[in-house]
Amino acid sequence: MQPITLNELDNLSNRASTVINRLRDRVFSPGTEKSLDIRFNVRSAAEMVGRSEKLIRDAEGDGRLPDPVKDPVTNRRTGYSLAEVNTMRSVFGTLPHRAPEDPATVLAVQNFKGGVGKSTVVCHLAQYFALKGYRVCVIDCDSQGSTTSIFGLNPDVDVQEDEDTLYPFFRHGGPKSLHYALRATYWPGIALIPSNLGLYDAEYEFAARMVREQGFILDRLREGIATISDQFDIILLDPPPALGMISLSVLRAANALLIPAPPNNIDFGSTAHFLKMMGSTLAELAEHGGAREYSFVKILTTKMNDNKSAHQAIKRMMDAVFPQDMLQSILKDSAEIDNATANLSTVYELTGAATRSETHKRCRTYLDAVGREVELLVRKTWPSHHADLRKEGIL
Numbered sequence: 130m131q132p133i134t135l136n137e138l139d140n141l142s143n144r145a146s147t148v149i150n151r152l153r154d155r156v157f158s159p160g161t162e163k164s165l166d167i168r169f170n171v172r173s174a175a176e177m178v179g180r181s182e183k184l185i186r187d188a189e190g191d192g193r194l195p196d197p198v199k200d201p202v203t204n205r206r207t208g209y210s211l212a213e214v215n216t217m218r219s220v221f222g223t224l225p226h227r228a229p230e231d232p233a234t235v236l237a238v239q240n241f242k243g244g245v246g247k248s249t250v251v252c253h254l255a256q257y258f259a260l261k262g263y264r265v266c267v268i269d270c271d272s273q274g275s276t277t278s279i280f281g282l283n284p285d286v287d288v289q290e291d292e293d294t295l296y297p298f299f300r301h302g303g304p305k306s307l308h309y310a311l312r313a314t315y316w317p318g319i320a321l322i323p324s325n326l327g328l329y330d331a332e333y334e335f336a337a338r339m340v341r342e343q344g345f346i347l348d349r350l351r352e353g354i355a356t357i358s359d360q361f362d363i364i365l366l367d368p369p370p371a372l373g374m375i376s377l378s379v380l381r382a383a384n385a386l387l388i389p390a391p392p393n394n395i396d397f398g399s400t401a402h403f404l405k406m407m408g409s410t411l412a413e414l415a416e417h418g419g420a421r422e423y424s425f426v427k428i429l430t431t432k433m434n435d436n437k438s439a440h441q442a443i444k445r446m447m448d449a450v451f452p453q454d455m456l457q458s459i460l461k462d463s464a465e466i467d468n469a470t471a472n473l474s475t476v477y478e479l480t481g482a483a484t485r486s487e488t489h490k491r492c493r494t495y496l497d498a499v500g501r502e503v504e505l506l507v508r509k510t511w512p513s514h515h516a517d518l519r520k521e522g523i524l
Contacts, residue, residue: 163281163315166480168208171197177214177260179223193220212317215262224262226362228513233358234424236365236507237383241406242399243370245389246431248275249466250499251367256477257500259318263362266311268354269324270295270379271369277323278473280314284325294324295375298353299331301338306356320361328375335374347374348418351382363507372406380411385424385510387503389460391432392443400428424510427456429499434462458498465492 175182188194194217197206209217218224227233238251251267258265269276274284282288293310297303310322338346354364368379380386390400411421428451434440448455465488469476476492483489505523508514518524 165211165315165317165478167478168210168480169214170208171206174209174214174217177262178217178221180217180221184221185217188217188220210317211260215317218262226262226264227511229359231511231513232384232424233361234363234385234507234510235354235358235383236363236385236387236503237368237379238365238387238389239368239376239379239383239403240388240390240400241370241372241376241403242396245370245391245396245400246460247370247389248279248367249470250387250389250429250431250460251276251365252279252475253477253496254500254503255319255365256316256475257496258363258504259316260477261500261504263318264360265319266322266357266361266364267319268295268322268364268366270328270350270375271324271367272326272329273369274324274326276367277321277325279470279475280316280319280321280323282312282321282323284323288323288325291327294328295322295350295353296328296331296334299334299349301334307353308357311357331375332373335378339374347378347381347414350375350378354382372410377410377414380407381414381418381421383423384421385506386426387456388426388428389431390428390447392430392440392447394439394443397443397447425506426454427503427506428454429456429458429460431460432462433459456499456502458502459495460499461492461495463488463492463495465489 169177171182171185175185178185185194189196195213197209199205200207215224236254238247238254240247248271255265255267267276267280274282274288277284277288288294291297293312295307295310298307298310307322312321312323314321335346358364366379366383368376388400388403390397415421428447430444430447433444444459463476465476465479469479476489476496479489508518509524515524
């Protein structure tokens, strides 16, 4: 058997890149951009806005809202875009934004193991919050750029590591603010700081700076987020699946944590190790940079398969060991999520006949339940929402 040389490894890498490029070429065909094609009828819009259909029609009639777009043949409404629904929310005063004195929620979806559904959770949570009318920022801290791809950017083509990612901010003498990296997305209400493979170099940059510089540079990301947080209600962080300098920076920057954990022996074991490492690491970092506290830390069961007895057994164990720390909602294993991800998309973006299948409806139910539970945790951190939560019988 011939030894595998660096040349063979390079060839293997090039072949893998060819497959990835073909997949991306299929999704990011020349001259195309992702767009949000979902539309809402007047009944759905009324539910989203929190006002009656009659009030919406009255506001259109008296000019407070623009005339609805109608089909030229049938003269029927073609439905409202999310941007138009948010305009209604603004007119009726039902946008759910936090008050300026409320802290922005900086939520890290973090686990040091890959394949646990981290990016899936980040993207679907971001879009859930956007559908509700919140102002959302997604920061892709993972050099693999999966979240960046799902939000319509080809990391190898559309993102320059020296201009568009977190990397310039982490470098010595870098920008003072993260505004340079913010990008609007095709989702109204969601901004993105993208990533690509070049961000991996930031790990080495961090290590070098730790050696040669004074000060606690692991708080650099937290300081950067503070420069943009006034623009958003919720900032979602998607860190790399490893215990490195960027992951530590994410732990220091976040004020809330969501830990995705599939119910199998290997992944749950990795989650247990993650919790142990996180505790000891944060304690050590606190000696140098001060202690950090979180508004909430919750474990989310992901990729749950009810037909697997091992999954059920481990889920029962998780509930017994972490009775106060588990989200009640579960993100079940779903072909709907897998199929959407294969097209660098999400379940929330599907339209047409695909949304009428029972598989889709079940998946939306799981995703919405997770979103609602996280939304409630977030709202509890905002004093301006407490009166409404008391009216809803939650506080």
